[in-house]
Amino acid sequence: MTLANRILTGDRRALARLITIVENQPTEAIPNLQLLYPHTGKALVIGITGPPGSGKSTLVDKLAKKLRQQKKTVGIIAVDPTSPFTGGAILGDRIRMQDLATDPGVYIRSMGTRGSLGGLAKAAHSAIEILDAAGMDYVFVETVGVGQSEVDIVGIADTTMVTLVPGLGDDIQTIKAGVLEIADIFVVNKADRPGADQVKMQLEMMLDLNTKEIKWRPPVLPTVANAGEGIADLLQGIKKHYRYLHDSGELRARRKARYKAEIMAIVEEGLRDRLLTFWAGEGKINTVVEEVIAQEKDPYTAAFELLGPFLAK
């Protein structure tokens, strides 16, 4: 029986195995991903991002528990870009989730990378598809760090939550237009701390300044995740956003953009493989690089020389 078939019958070990293959030998995962694809499209994918220490894991933890009370199944993917500043942080956080880890209706998985965030985004996308096909009603994708990862999560998620906490000082000043464009829901976590109202007010003011015509204004929802406060309202907010996505046609548009990016990534990977075969490995490239370093030719001339015979063949 294929891994895909085992996953469809609820085999958790097969699920874990396929995600590992996706991480390590993505090409070998393809036949199983192809088999699973017709069973996808049912899960709501929720991205959650925000600065380190803003309580993302705890929020996901509490949301997952609430969803379990409603008999929903939950997948959680913790994406760790192995950034020098964040590497390893997520796994530590995940210790808090041990009571969820024994729940058969919850599947938790950390995913890392060795340098290429593009590769990680692709692997995370495949993992979402696997969890979706495995029957998860909700899939949370949590990223650490302040940087490009937010942008990637937008490509992956149906709904993007951005978490903030009081006491970031000047940082709230640097939250500019960009965040308005990616956030579907703002969460002000640790809302029992001084300054929480101010963070909420500043966010609302920024949202007021947005003069673009918008169909969805991101709510700013206070939580105290540790104490479970505000979680029910947050879940309501997520469900409300889903209804908006569905009714407005935005869900379809987002998923279309996501698959377009995935297809292009597969195409480019295929081309890269073919190029390396054509050049008989890295040897040809290294020769050309030596010529560039010696300033015998410039990088453009070198690249065109490498590409020309491939295109002309």
Place this chain on the structure above:
Amino acid sequence: MTLANRILTGDRRALARLITIVENQPTEAIPNLQLLYPHTGKALVIGITGPPGSGKSTLVDKLAKKLRQQKKTVGIIAVDPTSPFTGGAILGDRIRMQDLATDPGVYIRSMGTRGSLGGLAKAAHSAIEILDAAGMDYVFVETVGVGQSEVDIVGIADTTMVTLVPGLGDDIQTIKAGVLEIADIFVVNKADRPGADQVKMQLEMMLDLNTKEIKWRPPVLPTVANAGEGIADLLQGIKKHYRYLHDSGELRARRKARYKAEIMAIVEEGLRDRLLTFWAGEGKINTVVEEVIAQEKDPYTAAFELLGPFLAK
């Protein structure tokens, strides 16, 4: 006269113009970049990265002033990944540099992106080459944010400085092996604040734990950039690292890796252009994406269908 020739004769407006072209219509910059390439390779490229608020701009500011006293010319590229959390922050910081901006021996430039960090890294690389060809002795590349941008800066710089500040709390705990691999020099800025010695000590301990055979141990240098303290020692550290890079052959190895990545990026861009021409624009892709969304075929089958005729032609 070409922009390249004007740049080589010291024309600043031509320099600014070419960097703008690199940002907006990179393909059109190619002939000028080809003309400039033989004049590159003389500048030392220094990347500086670290969390927001760690004083990167001020450090670069003070280093630039010190280098000007030594009659060296300095280029500064402030890379702003337009992350939701950092967007716009750099330009604010740059106001501090106004006294440098009127110095003809200094050229300061902010560069942003609209989503693709890969594109930004490539544009920054081209900007470095332009400043290098224009005769800058030192080029600083400063990035904001904690995320993928550090990894990219490593690809771009000869020497990578990582800045930290006391008072990040738990964050020092999350600085794991990754940062040891990218940092050539650690700077503990705001070293007059409580906890600076502890940050230094923790870094030194982490460096002690590195059991890999290393030829260069990154120094941990305290600074109070605002007050100009520690800047002379930091500059000594940078020059010492340059001698190490040069004498060990590491400079050549790093630049080789950098040009290899640049050549591959040019090749892949060329392929993408050719693919779009082959498919007669986006139409064909959109049709296939619709079929994938309708679950008539999976993304892999779709990608192979797109790629097959191109490779077979």
